[in-house]
Amino acid sequence: MHRQPHLAKQTIDARLLNQLNKKTQSKTDKLSHSGKLVYINDDYCEITRNYTSFYGMNILGIALFLPVVILCFGVVLFFLYDATFNFKTYIETWSSRPNAHFLLHFAFFIILFMTFAFAAIVNYFIFAPRHYPVRFNRKTGKVYVYDYVLYSITYKLTYTFWWHLPFYKPTKAECKEYDWSLIQAISIFSRNKHSSSSTIRCIVYDSSISTTMIDSFNLISTDAGTDALFMPNYKLWLWISNFMQFNDDLLDTSVNAQVGIYGREVNWPDDLDKKSKASSLDEYRKICPE
Incomplete structure (x- = not known):
């Protein structure tokens, strides 16, 4: 497994987009979100992290x-x-x-x-959900992650479901809130004799200048190594970074309505649903007064 340094929250411009098109043999005038955008407005966007192997598994x-x-x-x-x-x-x-x-x-x-x-x-x-969304609210600078209990088991070993969620109860999703300023992304590439894969892991630090990691989550589902040549993971990270910076001119905003083959409907907790859709920090503070 190979880990690259933190991916920069880089601002896209015509020159950088042209370089990406050359590397990935693309001919687009907009930065792709790799088909992961589920919803977008001026306040927030939502991406999906579903992939076919989940349903087969x-x-x-x-x-x-x-x-x-x-x-x-x-x-x-x-x-x-x-x-x-x-x-x-x-x-x-x-x-x-x-x-x-x-x-x-x-x-x-x-x-x-x-x-x-x-x-x-x-x-x-x-009781697996239809997909695993992440919301990015640029008006409040917050990120909301919808994880299923075992989605990150290979990273966090979350075995608590054995006693919290017995077999006779529907398993519950785990929803978390982070500050965008505390999140950095790492590109991970794995390869063995039979296959290769790449993914982007988001690392959450306890402050913007700290190296102490407090949590992590997958930003995008693992892609086959051959697909990684077209850089869908990096393009998605770059797309999100520019959305959070209000740099929308070169972003593809077409929405992918096909968010899953089957599964339980995704329902955010009421408080997080309201906070993730807040149009300003004042509205956010009214929802969750400190």
């Missing part, structure tokens, strides 16, 4: 783990039924073969744990 996860959950749950019910309605035999066996009974109970609790764990995973796949 969800379907595969359900197909693999749902039969396991049903089988394990059936074994647990059979054990409880047999112990309840054949209690006398159960006690006699416990007295005559304690070692075998100990192993039986140990296996029972292992299967019970597996039932809970795999049911939680199936729950995650079933």
Whole structure:
């Protein structure tokens, strides 16, 4: 894995756009957002981070783990039924073969744990949102990230869903708010014998002059290495940077309405939804008085 230095929040102009077009063999008079723009107005924009492999992974996860959950749950019910309605035999066996009974109970609790764990995973796949948006409000200088529980598991290891979100409850999205001035982007390129990929990871620092990282999130879904030659990740970062600087002249503002194949509707929390759409800092402060 190779990480590049922080990507600059660079201002686009005709000369830079022409250089990008030459590098990516493009012929456009507007800077592309790589098809990720979902909504835009003068106050804020929203981009999507969905990609096809997410939906394939969800379907595969359900197909693999749902039969396991049903089988394990059936074994647990059979054990409880047999112990309840054949209690006398159960006690006699416990007295005559304690070692075998100990192993039986140990296996029972292992299967019970597996039932809970795999049911939680199936729950995650079933209730996955349609996409994973990020909102950028240039009037307030705020960024709002809509992450699913396991979206960043490879980076943050967020295993708390095991006890906060059991299998019988719909899993919840994690929504966060950051200051745009505290966010820097890093381009990450990974390669092995069989494939290569690239992505942009946004790093959140505790101040504009600090090197202490307090959080991070993916800005754009991982692209195949061959697609990375056309620089869709960098173009999106450059597009967002110029939007936040009110430099709209060379930005492509066409909206992509195809934000996902299937999934649960994205619903922002009411307070974050209002704050992310605020038209000024005064309006923002009225929504969340300190």
